[in-house]
Amino acid sequence: MAKLVDRPKADLVIRSYIPEVLRGLRVTSRHFWVNFLTRKNVVTIEYPEEKYPYPPRFRGQHRLMKREDDSVRCVACFLCATACPADCITIKAGERSDKNEKYPVSFEIDYIRCIFCGMCEEACPCDAIRLDSGDHKLPGYTREEEVLQKEDLLAKGGLSIAKQGGILQ
Ligand code: SF4
Numbered sequence: 001m002a003k004l005v006d007r008p009k010a011d012l013v014i015r016s017y018i019p020e021v022l023r024g025l026r027v028t029s030r031h032f033w034v035n036f037l038t039r040k041n042v043v044t045i046e047y048p049e050e051k052y053p054y055p056p057r058f059r060g061q062h063r064l065m066k067r068e069d070d071s072v073r074c075v076a077c078f079l080c081a082t083a084c085p086a087d088c089i090t091i092k093a094g095e096r097s098d099k100n101e102k103y104p105v106s107f108e109i110d111y112i113r114c115i116f117c118g119m120c121e122e123a124c125p126c127d128a129i130r131l132d133s134g135d136h137k138l139p140g141y142t143r144e145e146e147v148l149q150k151e152d153l154l155a156k157g158g159l160s161i162a163k164q165g166g167i168l169q
């Protein structure tokens, strides 16, 4: 059974909302001046000049790692491209002349499709691809800008001394 509740009578002052608006403005002003003068509870930062450090497990822009002789570690095995659920890695393989190995003639990642799941990194047996660059891919104006090439990925890459086969040293 429905219970009837009496509505309190609202006089003209209450119905004008002026006291409540003034009360709200008082609270807003208090927060504004406290934050402006003390910056005590301010959680925003002056991005992009100031940036929060990403957590250690943050998955950002990919990088291709290098060997001690500065050549690319990738052996164009296609495991990352096969594991990628977004089908966004395209590799063209070539033969290395100095070793009985392949290498990527081209290595592209389409960032319009990438979901930063890290499966490529997990699948790689050579520690050749990582998402630990600490940067995120900056947006571009064209679709072409969203496809990073081998050179872009190598530019962020560093030395990896992992044994080929995935055992970290
Ligand atoms: S992070 Fe995931 S979606 Fe992006 S390239 Fe790697 S496997 Fe593909």
Ligand code: SF4
Binding pocket: 073, 074, 075, 076, 077, 078, 079, 080, 081, 091, 123, 124, 125, 126, 127, 128, 129
């Ligand atoms: S899994 Fe590693 S070695 Fe194989 S193609 Fe991908 S990045 Fe290169």
